[in-house]
Amino acid sequence: MNILFISHLCGSSFAGPTYSVPKQIETQATIDNIFWYNASAKGKEEWKSLPYYHNLTEFPDESIYSLPDPFDKPDIVIVEQFYNMARSNIRKELVKGKIPYIIIPRGELTNQAQMRKRMKKSLANIFMFRKFARNALAIQYLTEQEYIDSGDKWNSKHIVISNGIDIPATAKTEFSTDEIKCVSIGRIEPYQKGLDLLIEACSLIKNELYKANCTITICGPDREGKLESLKKMVAEKNLQEIVLFHDAVYGKEKEKMLLDSDVFVMPSRFEGHPMALIEALSYGLPVIATTGSNMRKVVDEYKTGWTADCNAKSIARALMKMINNFQSIKNYSKSSIELSKQFSWKLIAKLQKEQLYSILNCEKEK
Structure with missing residues (x-):
């Protein structure tokens, strides 16, 4: 499967997606054909050594159609996060074109998150983002609770696939006795x-x-x-x-x-x-x-x-x-x-592949 990952990560050390998104893509790349387009001129230096990583400097048009074959017409696009697509030309391409995509909002669609900068988000949702969410083949939530807190108002089709971790070689064996x-x-x-x-x-x-x-x-x-x-x-x-x-x-x-x-x-x-x-x-x-x-x-x-x-x-x-x-x-x-x-990231990648095939097959049967 040819999967195009779209992100807008600047590599901030305090941001969770700085760690979860690259690791998700790295593991998926072991079982699928991956192109990671980080539509930002920033990012961590070590990402540049990854064979599937590309950024705004390499492809300044910020357009799927300017990417190399087969990723100018990928089997599916995975959009990491939600509101960072506000100024992106790719968001418009996805909405207007016939490019299948899913969105991983990473908590941004929950009722609690919507309360932050509520007025600004309400206007953005009306003019840009509700259509973006509804046109997706599915919204991918990280937990069942995230889906519950977000609801079907964004898109009635959803899947749940969590973040992953690398299981460490060491773990706790002794605990405090007097504190x-x-x-x-x-x-x-x-x-x-x-x-x-x-x-x-x-x-x-x-x-x-x-x-x-x-x-x-x-x-x-x-x-x-x-x-x-x-x-x-x-x-x-x-x-x-x-x-x-x-x-x-x-x-x-x-x-x-x-x-x-x-x-x-x-x-x-x-x-x-x-x-x-x-x-x-x-x-x-x-x-x-x-x-x-x-x-x-x-x-x-x-x-x-x-x-x-x-x-x-x-x-x-x-x-x-x-x-x-x-x-x-x-x-x-x-x-x-x-x-x-x-x-385990390996289990997550396998589940991701299965779910993507299921989503695409359902779309073909329509």
Whole structure:
């Protein structure tokens, strides 16, 4: 199958798609004929060494029809993300032409995400994006919860295929005995990541956290300039010994941070499919996850941690359950590793191929 991937990635180290999209394409390229057109002059330097990677510098027309054969008429186009197609000529080609395509919005179509810059998105949806979504052969959501939170209003045809991970060679074997070290890794974006909810939750059970010698280290880049306001919130609630802040961690440093921790915390209001969380599971970390993480159902089903609604009181209850059940942490850890195996990139690529064939066959039968 000849698959054309379209993206607009600038290679920002704090953006999840910087890691998930290239890895998805890399794995798919082992079983399909792939052309990755990153319609941006930016991007990570290492991408240029990939045989299937091409960017705006090589093909400045930003047109599918200017790409080499057979990708000027691919079997299918996979559009990574949604609103980054606003100024793209390719979006117009896809809508007007007879080029089959699917869209992977990565959380951008959920009700929660639509609340951010609501007026701007509403206008863009009316004039450009509803037609773009409806003309797609399908919308590919990363989790069932992302589909539920997005609904059929964009397109009644959908598939669910998750992000993947490379299963690490090492995992947790020992946990703390006289303390509990929690970690949260992600961008410092208080609203989406629910960091304000997490701090408020800690203030509700401050004494219990002190008694359990429990700390929560928040790691991430200060993308929106909100770190100081979060630190102020922590100081006002006298949580400086409980809620700690750390710079962004990547690669081996992130691996060390995970292996040195006991529990991974994700209090997000909304996500697509958080790679940080499934990576934590793969290292054997039990998790505390909100509904907004889009992982609540499987966390509960596989008993890999504790879950909560997207509010401070519910997150506080989940933290208390974690403290009270910490003696069973190794059981949760084993379950976490088992769950993470479902997200192997090799399995994801095989499922992607099967679903794409199914979509195209259904289209031919019309």
